[in-house]
Amino acid sequence: xxxxxxxxxxxxxxxxxxxxxxxxxxxxxxxxxxxxxxxxxxxxxxxxxxxxxxxxxxxxxxxxxxxxxxxxxxxxxxxxxxxxxxxxxxxxxxxxxxxxxxxxxxxxxxxxxxxxxxxxxxxxxxxxxxxxxxxxxxxxxxxxxxxxxxxxxxxxxxxxxxxxxxxxxxxxxxxxxxxxxxxxxxxxxxxxxxxxxxxxxxxxxxxx
DNA sequence: CACAGGATATACT
DNA sequence: GTATATCCTGTGA
Numbered sequence: 001x002x003x004x005x006x007x008x009x010x011x012x013x014x015x016x017x018x019x020x021x022x023x024x025x026x027x028x029x030x031x032x033x034x035x036x037x038x039x040x041x042x043x044x045x046x047x048x049x050x051x052x053x054x055x056x057x058x059x060x061x062x063x064x065x066x067x068x069x070x071x072x073x074x075x076x077x078x079x080x081x082x083x084x085x086x087x088x089x090x091x092x093x094x095x096x097x098x099x100x101x102x103x104x105x106x107x108x109x110x111x112x113x114x115x116x117x118x119x120x121x122x123x124x125x126x127x128x129x130x131x132x133x134x135x136x137x138x139x140x141x142x143x144x145x146x147x148x149x150x151x152x153x154x155x156x157x158x159x160x161x162x163x164x165x166x167x168x169x170x171x172x173x174x175x176x177x178x179x180x181x182x183x184x185x186x187x188x189x190x191x192x193x194x195x196x197x198x199x200x201x202x203x204x205x206x207x208x
Numbered sequence: 209c210a211c212a213g214g215a216t217a218t219a220c221t
Numbered sequence: 222g223t224a225t226a227t228c229c230t231g232t233g234a
Contacts, residue, residue: 059215061215068215069215070215094215095214096214096215096216096217097213097214097216097217098214098216099216099217100216100217102215102216104215117215119215137218139217143216143217144215144216145216145217146216146217185215186215186216187214187215187216188214188215189214207216
C-alpha cells in the first residue's frame with residue numbers, strides 16, 4: 001500500500017524528510033511553544049503502522065499559577081501530573097473523562113510543570129489506518145481524544161521523548177501570524193478568559 | 209473506603 | 222441542546 005492512501009496529503013512536503021524538534025524547542029514558555037507547534041508534523045509508528053498529521057490546534061497550560069492546569073498549585077505534584085514536572089520535550093499523556101487519552105508536550109524548564117495540549121491535526125498520511133482505528137468515523141483527528149485514537153497514542157507513551165519513534169514531532173511549513181487564531185481554552189471552568197488556545201484558522205480540522 | 213468530578217466524544221431529543 | 226459513557230485522580234472521612 002502506498003503512503004497517502006486516501007489522498008489529502010500536503011503537496012511537496014514529505015514528513016519523513018523533516019527534522020525532529022529537539023528538546024530545546026520545548027524549553028521556553030508554553031504559550032510560545034503552543035504557537036510554534038501550529039503547522040508542525042506529528043508522526044506515529046505505534047504498532048508498526050505509519051500515520052502522520054499536521055498540528056492545527058493547541059492549548060498552553062502554564063505552570064502552577066495556571067488554575068486550569070493539572071499541575072495547578074492547589075493540586076501540587078501528584079502521581080497523575082508528575083510527568084509535567086519532567087524535562088521539556090517529553091509526552092504527558094492523561095485520561096480524560098475515563099475514556100479519552102490526550103497528548104501534551106512538556107515545556108519550559110524541568111520542574112516548571114508547563115505543557116501544551118495537542119488538540120487537533122490535519123490528517124496527512126495513513127488515513128486508512130486512522131479510519132480503521134476510528135471505526136469508520138469521518139472526524140479522524142479533530143479533537144484531543146480523537147487524534148490519540150487515530151495515532152494509537154496511549155499511556156505506554158507516558159514520558160516518551162518526542163524526538164524519536166514511535167512518536168515524533170517534526171518541523172513543518174511556517175504558519176503566518178495572520179492565520180493564527182487565539183481563543184479561550186476548551187472545556188475548562190477556571191481561568192476561562194485567557195487566550196491560550198492557538199489555531200490555524202485556515203484549517204478544516206479544528207475541534208470546533 | 210467512598211465519592212465527586214474531569215483539558216471529551218457520541219448518541220439521542 | 223442535553224444526556225451519558227467510563228475510570229482515574231484527588232480529597233476527605
